[in-house]
Amino acid sequence: DAGVIQSPRHEVTEMGQEVTLRCKPISGHNSLFWYRQTMMRGLELLIYFNNNVPIDDSGMPEDRFSAKMPNASFSTLKIQPSEPRDSAVYFCASSLQTGLGYTFGSGTRLTVV
Amino acid sequence: AQSVAQPEDQVNVAEGNPLTVKCTYSVSGNPYLFWYVQYPNRGLQFLLKYITGDNLVKGSYGFEAEFNKSQTSFHLKKPSALVSDSALYFCAVRDTNAGKSTFGDGTTLTVKP
Numbered sequence: 001d002a003g004v005i006q007s008p009r010h011e012v013t014e015m016g017q018e019v020t021l022r023c024k025p026i027s028g029h030n031s032l033f034w035y036r037q038t039m040m041r042g043l044e045l046l047i048y049f050n051n052n053v054p055i056d057d058s059g060m061p062e063d064r065f066s067a068k069m070p071n072a073s074f075s076t077l078k079i080q081p082s083e084p085r086d087s088a089v090y091f092c093a094s095s096l097q098t099g100l101g102y103t104f105g106s107g108t109r110l111t112v113v
Numbered sequence: 114a115q116s117v118a119q120p121e122d123q124v125n126v127a128e129g130n131p132l133t134v135k136c137t138y139s140v141s142g143n144p145y146l147f148w149y150v151q152y153p154n155r156g157l158q159f160l161l162k163y164i165t166g167d168n169l170v171k172g173s174y175g176f177e178a179e180f181n182k183s184q185t186s187f188h189l190k191k192p193s194a195l196v197s198d199s200a201l202y203f204c205a206v207r208d209t210n211a212g213k214s215t216f217g218d219g220t221t222l223t224v225k226p
Contacts, residue, residue, distance in 0.1 A: 004156075033213070042218050043157075043203065055212055091156055100164075101147055102214070104156035 004105035006092050012111045018080040021108045024073055025094030033102065034067055034077050035091040043091075049075065082112045115140045117206045119217035126194045126224055134189040134220045136178075136204030140211075146187040147205040147214065148178055157203060163187060174198070194224045 005024040013019050025032050033048040047057040049069045057067070064083070069075040079086055089109050093102040116139045126132045138144055145164055149157040161172025168180040178189045189202060201221050205214040 043216050045213065045216075048213055050212065093157075100145070101159045101162050102149075102157070103159065104149075106156045 004092055004094050004103050006090075006105035006108050008108060009106065010109045010111075012113065013082055015083055015112055016081045017112075018078065019082045019086075019110060019112075021077040021090050021092075021110070023075045023077070023092030023105060025075070025092070026103055027073065029094035029096050029103070030072070031095045031097065032069060032075050033093040033095075034075070035093065035104075036088045037091060037107075038088045046077070079110075082110075084112045086110060087112050115144075115206055115208045115211055115215050117204050117215055117217040119202075119204055119220045121220050122218075123221045123223065126222070128196050128224050128226050129193050132189075132191050132194040132198070132222065132224070134202050134204075134222060136187045136189065136217060137185050138187060138204075138206040139185060140206060140208040143209045144187075145207040145209065145214075146178070146180060147207075148172065148176070148187075148189050149203045149205065149216075150174075151201040151203065151219075153200075160189075160202075194222075196224050196226055198222060199224045 007022045031050050034046040036044045046059045047067045052069045067077045089107045091107045093104045095102045118137050147162045148160040151157045161170050163170045163180045171177045201219045203219050204217040207214040
């Protein structure tokens with residue numbers, strides 16, 4: 001298996017633009033997690049899905065953030081409109097069952113200028 | 114509620130010396146415990162986990178961790194550190210009744226030649 005695949009690896013965008021981050025979890029994993037990592041705040045859980053259903057989105061910072069999981073093999077995290085303070089590395093992770101070991105993707109480094 | 118603490122932001126050791134990265138946790142039920150490592154510009158990688166059974170868990174790259182229920186700790190250890198072990202280490206915990214893991218703030222390990 002190729003692991004958790006995230007795209008793009010790097011994204012530079014201007015303030016106010018829409019940004020879409022993509023994630024393909026490991027086949028067969030039924031839980032998917034979106035994290036954000038910054039120097040100031042560390043690793044933050046934004047939202048997680050179980051069997052494609054959002055379970056906990058309490059970490060989503062604002063209404064500008066939204067996430068979807070239309071099927072078991074694909075998820076998106078969208079920021080609209082983006083702001084400079086959204087600059088961070090965004091990680092997607094998946095697991096076979098909620099709470100067992102996670103497999104993380106390589107992350108998307110987002111820079112909003 | 115569940116929580117995890119990594120009391121040291123940084124740990125410095127000399128190559129060849131033993132290393133310990135500390136982790137304590139709090140859960141209402143029984144814990145599942147995990148260690149992850151993050152190398153620069155990479156995603157988190159799973160190192161080892163404790164679910165049940167033997168309190169001493171062995172993982173990747175020669176690391177091991179000991180589950181101590183009375184002290185609610187799960188310290189990461191390695192008998193002989195390598196320069197290549199230098200990275201950011203995260204401890205995580207999940208209560209058996211919870212749907213997700215909670216991660217610590219991370220400890221930066223630096224191994225000097």
